[in-house]
Every structure is written in structure tokens, then in C-alpha cells.
Amino acid sequence: MSSALDIYKKHTKKSSKLFERSKKLHINGVSHNIRFFEPYPFVTKSARGKYLIDVDDNKYTDYWMGHWSLILGHAAPKIADKVKKQVNNCWMHGTVNENTIDFSEVIQKAVPVAEKIRYVSTGTEATMYATRIARAKTGKKIIAKIDGGWHGYTSDLLKSVNYPFDQSESAGLTDERNIVSIPYNDLEKSIAILESVKNDLAGVIIEPVLGGAGCIPATKEYLIGIQEFIHRVNALYILDEIVTGFRFRFGCLYNTMELDPDIVTLGKIVGGGFPIGVICGKDEVIKITDTNANKRLDRSYIGGGTFSANPMTMTSGRTMLKFLKKNSGPVYKKIGRLGEEVRKGLAKTFQDKAVITGMGSLFMPHFLANGVTRVTNAEEASKCDIETLKRYHFELIARDGIFFLPGKLGAMSYVHSESDVKNLLEASKKFAVS
Numbered sequence: 001m002s003s004a005l006d007i008y009k010k011h012t013k014k015s016s017k018l019f020e021r022s023k024k025l026h027i028n029g030v031s032h033n034i035r036f037f038e039p040y041p042f043v044t045k046s047a048r049g050k051y052l053i054d055v056d057d058n059k060y061t062d063y064w065m066g067h068w069s070l071i072l073g074h075a076a077p078k079i080a081d082k083v084k085k086q087v088n089n090c091w092m093h094g095t096v097n098e099n100t101i102d103f104s105e106v107i108q109k110a111v112p113v114a115e116k117i118r119y120v121s122t123g124t125e126a127t128m129y130a131t132r133i134a135r136a137k138t139g140k141k142i143i144a145k146i147d148g149g150w151h152g153y154t155s156d157l158l159k160s161v162n163y164p165f166d167q168s169e170s171a172g173l174t175d176e177r178n179i180v181s182i183p184y185n186d187l188e189k190s191i192a193i194l195e196s197v198k199n200d201l202a203g204v205i206i207e208p209v210l211g212g213a214g215c216i217p218a219t220k221e222y223l224i225g226i227q228e229f230i231h232r233v234n235a236l237y238i239l240d241e242i243v244t245g246f247r248f249r250f251g252c253l254y255n256t257m258e259l260d261p262d263i264v265t266l267g268k269i270v271g272g273g274f275p276i277g278v279i280c281g282k283d284e285v286i287k288i289t290d291t292n293a294n295k296r297l298d299r300s301y302i303g304g305g306t307f308s309a310n311p312m313t314m315t316s317g318r319t320m321l322k323f324l325k326k327n328s329g330p331v332y333k334k335i336g337r338l339g340e341e342v343r344k345g346l347a348k349t350f351q352d353k354a355v356i357t358g359m360g361s362l363f364m365p366h367f368l369a370n371g372v373t374r375v376t377n378a379e380e381a382s383k384c385d386i387e388t389l390k391r392y393h394f395e396l397i398a399r400d401g402i403f404f405l406p407g408k409l410g411a412m413s414y415v416h417s418e419s420d421v422k423n424l425l426e427a428s429k430k431f432a433v434s
Contacts, residue, residue: 005039008398014055015042037394037406047074050415052403060403061420063410068211068243068362069268071335072320073415079272079319086315094306099314106321107280110251113264114280118289118302119309123242123267124152126277127205129302130263131156133281134203134236136300137288141178142197144204148184148213148378151205151240161212163382184210184377185218187225194229203236203262208253211243214381215357215364215409220257227259236285242267242277246321247411248336248360250328272316275307335361335412338421342412345425349432357381357409364409365389392431400427 002010009016019040023029030036042054050073052060062074072079086099100119108114120126131143131154143156147165151157158169160181168176180197182190182204194201204226210216230237239261244253246269254261262285266278279286279302287293288300307313324331339361346365347356354365355375366375367385375381386407393406402424404410 004395004398008394009039011058011398012040012042012054012056016040018043018055034405034408037390042397049073049075050413050420058401060397060401061416061423062403063412063416063424064403064405064408065411065413066273067268068247068409068411069271070273071247071269071331071361071411071413072323073413074273076273076415078323079316082315082319083274083312086311089311091312092307092310097309097311097314099311099318100309103314103318103321106318106325107266107270107278110321110325111245111264111266111280112255113261113282115283116281116286118279118286119304119313120277120279121275121305121307121313122152123240123265123277124154125305126242126265126267126279127151127238127240128154128156129279129300130238130240130265130281131203131205132302133263133279133285133288133300134238137285138202138235140200140202140235141175142180142200143178143202144180144182144194144197146184146206146210146213146378147181148210148382149181149205149207149240150210150212151207157205163379165378183379184213184216185222186377187222190222190226191229194226194233198233198235201230201233201235203238204230205238205240207240207242208244208257209359209362210378211409213378214366214375215362216375216377216381217357217359223254223257223259227261231260236262238263238265240265246270246324247362249332250321250325270317270321271313272318272320274313274316276313276317331414332360335414335416338412338416338418339363341418341421342410342424345421346428349425349428353432355384361412362409363412365392367392392428395431395434396424396427399430402427 019029028036044052045055046053052062104117155173156175159176159179161169165181182193208218227237239254241252241264245266263281289302343356343363354367357364357375367388369385370383372380372383390406393404396402
């Protein structure tokens with residue numbers, strides 16, 4: 001039987017040639033570090049519904065779904081129709097537009113903390129500004145984050161992303177000494193670390209479900225415990241819901257967990273497939289950014305950017321959220337059911353060889369190694385066999401036309417079906433016995 005590598009190379013010859021060109025132009029041949037995988041990534045020609053089609057005309061059932069942002073699938077017709085009308089009108093204003101106001105009213109009703117909203121073009125910008133606001137509001141410098149927590153490439157937070165979580169991820173950072181890292185789902189150890197820096201603690205930023213660090217949900221008790229400590233020492237509680245916002249319900253995950261964040265960051269799904277980042281906050285917190293009310297040294301100066309709140313993103317985002325609000329029952333019921341079927345099916349397929357994490361429509365297998373028997377935080381996830389996970393995903397790509405970005409979690413969308421679950425599980429069974 002031909003190897004997966006041989007099959008892949010045979011069927012992606014145009015991609016191979018194009019990637020050689022790309023390497024001459026782009027760092028590592030890609031425009032986002034994680035998009036590279038061995039021996040080379042295929043080059044996508046088009047995408048529609050649940051499918052990616054590459055330049056060699058291979059079709060892949062997609063579970064990466066645009067970094068998990070495409071909850072309605074690629075080129076969703078209802079989004080596309082509105083966007084086409086908007087592009088005929090104008091795709092860039094650089095001024096205030098009514099689309100933004102309409103969109104913000106939808107967000108504000110769904111996300112109670114969004115008393116004031118500021119748009120940017122990426123999640124990285126949203127988390128960067130959120131931490132700046134925390135420092136300005138409190139007059140303190142230290143930001144706490146989670147071991148393995150990923151909040152984009154901001155120079156404020158690019159630390160303790162990869163195991164062993166005690167080092168910088170990059171040269172050229174300036175605020176490393178003002179970032180501390182705490183272990184996910186271990187309240188006692190986390191509080192001990194926070195206690196040691198409480199006098200200069202500006203805030204903590206947490207994902208309710210760790211995305212890049214392993215698709216791991218936080219326990220309600222952990223999040224509430226951190227919140228109680230943070231508010232007791234007059235720091236700010238920042239929830240990064242860029243992955244989780246509108247992923248499991250119409251609104252944020254925090255609403256279901258008795259949480260009272262000061263700032264919530266959004267992205268991905270709320271952009272409807274267009275670039276977006278959103279800072280949502282309580283009025284008493286966000287007023288520190290008011291350039292009309294605060295003097296230069298008393299304010300947190302946050303921007304947006306040339307393309308912030310552009311009419312294309314505002315139109316696609318508003319259309320997405322209006323559709324999700326109207327159809328929240330069938331959408332979240334379906335994708336949640338499919339996600340649960342995949343998690344159960346993969347657990348049965350891999351048995352004691354892997355732990356399957358996730359919730360709702362998100363899922364990720366962790367192949368056990370190094371004595372790990374459970375995955376509740378990034379350290380346990382990091383000790384699992386990531387090379388086997390990448391090989392599993394690559395086998396799915398090459399042999400079965402099923403796409404996961406190798407090593408990353410999978411996401412169900414509204415256009416996936418029961419037959420997709422069946423195909424994925426059958427392909428996984430072949431890998432399990434190989």
C-alpha cells in the first residue's frame with residue numbers, strides 16, 4: 001500500500017510547484033506560521049460549504065473552517081448576498097457608518113458586558129488593547145495569563161504559550177517581566193501565584209475554553225475562583241471569547257457560568273468570515289479610553305486602524321449574528337450534536353490510546369504519552385504525542401480528503417452532516433489499526 005506521503009505528493013503536484021514559488025516570497029512560504037505542514041501545504045483554489053478545493057482539484061471536507069470562524073461554512077449564501085450588495089455600494093469609508101451602529105446594537109443585546117464597543121481588524125489587536133486598558137484603569141503593570149493561553153502575537157502576551165511555559169516565545173518583546181502565567185483548572189496554584197503579585201496586578205486574561213492549547217474547557221469553579229480573587233484585589237477580569245463567543249450559543253460562554261467580566265474580547269465568528277476583533281467592556285472601565293474626557297496622561301489611548309469597522313465586515317458580521325439569533329435553536333442544536341457524536345466516536349475508536357477534549361461543536365484527540373492519563377490543562381496536553389496527532393491528521397488529508405490543520409482542533413459547522421461524522425470516524429478507525 002502506498003504511503004500517505006506518496007499519495008499526497010502524487011495528488012498535489014501543482015501545489016508543490018506553487019509552494020516553491022511562495023517560499024521565495026514569503027517567510028516559511030506562508031502568511032501565518034501555523035498554516036505550514038510537512039511536506040508542504042496544499043494551495044487552496046476555492047471553498048464553498050464544507051469543502052476546500054485545491055489547485056489540483058482535490059476536494060477536502062474541512063474541519064479547520066477558517067481558524068474555526070466559519071460556523072455557517074465557506075461562502076455562506078446568506079452572508080454572500082448581503083456582502084455583494086455592500087461591495088456595489090462601497091467597501092471602505094474611513095468614516096462613521098450606519099452599518100457599525102446596527103451591528104453594535106446586535107452585539108450589545110447578546111453580550112451584556114458590551115456597554116461600550118471598539119472594533120479592530122484582528123483578535124491580536126483586541127487582546128492587546130484589553131490589557132492596555134487594564135493597566136491604565138488600575139495603574140498597575142502585571143497581567144496574568146494561562147499556561148499555554150494564546151491571545152495572538154501581541155508583544156504584551158506572547159509568553160508562556162508553549163511547554164514548559166517558563167520562557168519567552170520571541171525575541172524583541174518588551175513587557176515579559178510584567179507577564180505572569182498560571183496553570184489552567186488548578187485554582188490553588190493559580191491563586192498562590194496571583195497572591196504573590198497582587199499589589200501590582202492589573203488583570204488576568206483567560207479563555208473559557210483553551211483553543212490553541214488543546215481545546216480544553218475551564219471548570220466553572222476555576223473561573224469563578226479566579227474572578228473572586230481578581231475583583232477582591234481591584235484588578236480587571238478579561239475573558240478572551242474570540243474562539244468561544246457565539247460558538248456554543250447566541251452570545252458568550254461567560255453568560256452561562258455566573259461570571260462578571262470587566263472586558264470581553266470577540267472575533268472569528270462575529271466577523272462573518274471577514275477580518276475583525278472586538279473589545280467589549282463595562283462603561284465604567286472603557287471610559288478610560290475616552291479621549292474627550294481624559295487628559296493625555298489619564299487615558300488609555302486605543303485605536304482601531306484604517307480598516308476598523310469597515311462596511312464589509314460590519315455587513316457580514318451583522319448578517320451572521322442576525323441569522324444566528326433567528327436560527328439559534330437549530331444551528332447550535334445541530335452542531336453541538338455532531339460535535340458530541342464525533343467526541344464519543346473518537347473515544348470509542350482510540351479507547352485508552354487517546355483522550356478527546358472539547359465541548360459543543362469543538363473536538364480534539366490527544367494521543368496519550370509520558371504517563372498522561374487525562375487532559376485538563378496545557379501541560380498535560382503538551383506531554384501527549386503531538387507527532388502522532390499530526391500524522392493522524394495528515395493521513396486524513398492524504399487518504400480520505402478530510403482536512404484538519406495538522407495538530408489543531410476541529411470544529412463542526414452548520415453545513416456538516418451525519419454522513420461527515422460517519423466518514424470521519426471510519427477514516428479514524430483505519431488509522432487506529434494501521
